[in-house]
Amino acid sequence: MHRLGRTAIAVTLGAWFCWQIGAAGFAGLAVRSADPRLLAVTGTPSHPEAGSILAQSLLAAGDAAGAARIAQSIVQIDPTNDRALRVLGLATEKLGHRDAGARIMREAANLGWRDTPTQLWILQDAALRDDAVTVIRRADALARRGRFPDYTRAIFLASLNEPRLRAGLAESLAKHPVWRTSFFSDVHQRLPANSTTGMEALFREMRVHRQGIAPNEWLNYIDRLVDLGDFRRARTLWAINFSIPTARFGETPYDGTFALASKRPSDAATSQFEWVLNPDTAGAVVFNPGPRDASLTIPAELAGGTTIASQLMILPPRSYTLTARVDGDPASAAAGWNITCLPSGRELPRRLTRGADDELSTVAFDVPKDSCAAQRLTLITRDRSDAQIVSIGDVRIR
Numbered sequence: 001m002h003r004l005g006r007t008a009i010a011v012t013l014g015a016w017f018c019w020q021i022g023a024a025g026f027a028g029l030a031v032r033s034a035d036p037r038l039l040a041v042t043g044t045p046s047h048p049e050a051g052s053i054l055a056q057s058l059l060a061a062g063d064a065a066g067a068a069r070i071a072q073s074i075v076q077i078d079p080t081n082d083r084a085l086r087v088l089g090l091a092t093e094k095l096g097h098r099d100a101g102a103r104i105m106r107e108a109a110n111l112g113w114r115d116t117p118t119q120l121w122i123l124q125d126a127a128l129r130d131d132a133v134t135v136i137r138r139a140d141a142l143a144r145r146g147r148f149p150d151y152t153r154a155i156f157l158a159s160l161n162e163p164r165l166r167a168g169l170a171e172s173l174a175k176h177p178v179w180r181t182s183f184f185s186d187v188h189q190r191l192p193a194n195s196t197t198g199m200e201a202l203f204r205e206m207r208v209h210r211q212g213i214a215p216n217e218w219l220n221y222i223d224r225l226v227d228l229g230d231f232r233r234a235r236t237l238w239a240i241n242f243s244i245p246t247a248r249f250g251e252t253p254y255d256g257t258f259a260l261a262s263k264r265p266s267d268a269a270t271s272q273f274e275w276v277l278n279p280d281t282a283g284a285v286v287f288n289p290g291p292r293d294a295s296l297t298i299p300a301e302l303a304g305g306t307t308i309a310s311q312l313m314i315l316p317p318r319s320y321t322l323t324a325r326v327d328g329d330p331a332s333a334a335a336g337w338n339i340t341c342l343p344s345g346r347e348l349p350r351r352l353t354r355g356a357d358d359e360l361s362t363v364a365f366d367v368p369k370d371s372c373a374a375q376r377l378t379l380i381t382r383d384r385s386d387a388q389i390v391s392i393g394d395v396r397i398r
Contacts, residue, residue, distance in 0.1 A: 052084040059087055064094035082111040086118045109138075116147050123155075135159075136168030143179040152179070153186050160191075160198030170205035188220035193228050215242070215269035226272055229343045231314055231374040238271045253311050253377055256395040257293030261309075272312040281308055288391055295327060295393035296379075298335045304383030308335060311377050312342075315397070317369040321353075322377075322397045323362050328390030331357035335390075338378040339363075344371035360392060 051074050059067035068091035074084040085108035093101030102125065108115070109122040119138050126134035135155065143152040159165035173180055191199060199221055206213055218241050225234035239246055248254060254274050255261055261275040270276050277285070285308055288295045298308065322337060336359025339348045351364040359382065367375060379392075 049081075049083075052081055052087060055084060055087045055091075059091050059094070064091040067091040068095060080111055082108050082115050082118065085111065086115060086121075090121070113141050114145065116142070116145075120148070120151075123151075132162070132164035132168055136165060136172055140172045140177060140179075144177055149182070153183075153190070156183055157186060157190060157192070157195065160195045160202055163201075166198060166202055167205055170202055170209055170211075173206060174209040174211045184217045184220040188224050188227075191221070191224045196225065196228070196230070196233075213241075218242075219269050219271055222271060226312065226342075226374075229373065231312070231342070235273050235312075235314060238273050242271065252313055252315065252397040253395055254313075257393055258287060258296050258395075259293045262287035262289050262294035272310075275309050275311050277309050278307050281306065285309075290393075293393060295325075295391040297389065297391045298333060298379075298381075300334050300384075300387035300389050302334060302381045304334075304381050306381040308379040308381060310379070313375045313377055313397075314373070315367050315375055317367045317372070319364065319366050320397050321362065321364045322395070324360060324392045324396075325394040326361045326390055326392050329388055330361040330390065331355065332384070332386055332388040333358075333360045333382075333390040334384050334387035335379055335381050336360055337363045338380050339365050340376045340378065341368070341372035342374040342376060346371065348372075348375070360390070 051070055055067045055070040055074065058070065067087055071084045071088035071091060074081055075088055078084070085104055089101045089104030089108055091101075092104055095101075105118065105121055105125070108118050113119070119142050123135060123138045123142075125131075126138065136159065139152045139155045142148055143156075156169060159169045173183070187199065203213060203218075203221075218237070222234045222238050225231075225237070235249070238244060239249075258275065261277065264270070266279070266282065281302065284299045284302060286297050288297060296309070302308075322339075326333065331354075337350070339350065340346065341348060348365045348367070350359070352359060353362050353364055377397075
């Protein structure tokens with residue numbers, strides 16, 4: 001919890017500073033105003049809400065004693081005023097009575113789940129006290145209201161590596177909070193390399209709570225493994241969680257006949273290890289289903305350089321030949337194949353064994369030993385003035 005505590009403190013202080021600027025601005029307005037009606041409205045216990053704002057302003061301006069005096073008078077009239085309790089607790093702390101101030105702040109937190117500064121204080125306090133349950137519950141409360149997303153994101157991701165925090169996170173996710181989608185999006189974009197073990201432990205915790213894990217939630221993590229260069233682990237998890245027979249790994253590329261891709265709903269969650277179709281070409285690029293397989297029709301009018309479909313492969317280093325059945329004239333097709341090494345991003349040289357105009361039916365290439373742990377196969381459009389419509393199927397790499 002030490003690292004989480006430091007993170008919480010740093011972010012809390014930053015958020016606290018922003019809040020104090022706003023409060024100090026209000027205090028300045030009250031001080032500069034000569035209108036006694038404004039001071040009366042904002043400075044008397046008979047107006048609890050306005051009085052608590054003034055107490056908050058005095059605290060931000062450095063007058064802890066004045067803030068405590070006004071906040072105390074408001075709490076005596078309205079013990080459920082969470083803002084006044086929060087100001088009283090903070091002012092009590094500043095006056096040197098830390099334990100008393102902390103007790104008041106925890107009381108304010110129980111009343112004011114929607115009071116953001118109180119939640120930030122409680123989070124910091126819970127992190128320093130190693131109170132994992134409170135950390136997750138209060139971060140959940142902030143995330144449900146969309147408050148301080150960078151702060152809650154840091155807490156949720158840091159929780160993956162701490163068993164008690166991770167258990168609390170799984171319990172919160174079981175309630176399907178509004179922030180669940182953004183959490184898995186953060187996993188895809190920001191999960192640290194040293195948190196992959198913790199992420200898989202979270203999936204196990206979620207299953208303990210008997211909650212379903214959506215395909216796109218698994219794929220967010222699998223795609224993150226790809227980004228981190230852990231290609232084999234990513235493919236293994238895809239196979240296990242999507243019931244892919246491992247024997248099919250010997251068929252390269254996967255679903256080379258387009259039989260599965262042609263039957264897949266357009267909005268289905270799709271792994272990079274199967275055909276990923278460009279949604280921008282929907283309607284222009286269509287499937288022609290057959291009795292056991294399908295073919296993919298490539299139009300002639302797409303702009304050159306448009307990706308039609310791609311797939312991630314893991315080929316060992318050696319020489320390969322890609323072949324495709326082409327219905328039509330392959331030399332007039334407005335498309336060809338690219339093979340790119342990962343993680344280097346280097347495009348592999350291709351040998352066009354049937355002439356420079358045929359980039360579709362047969363392509364030879366070599367996978368090197370270095371910086372090519374995985375390869376991305378891409379079907380991409382080419383600019384051709386004499387392009388014709390063709391269809392391809394039975395794509396194989398040997």
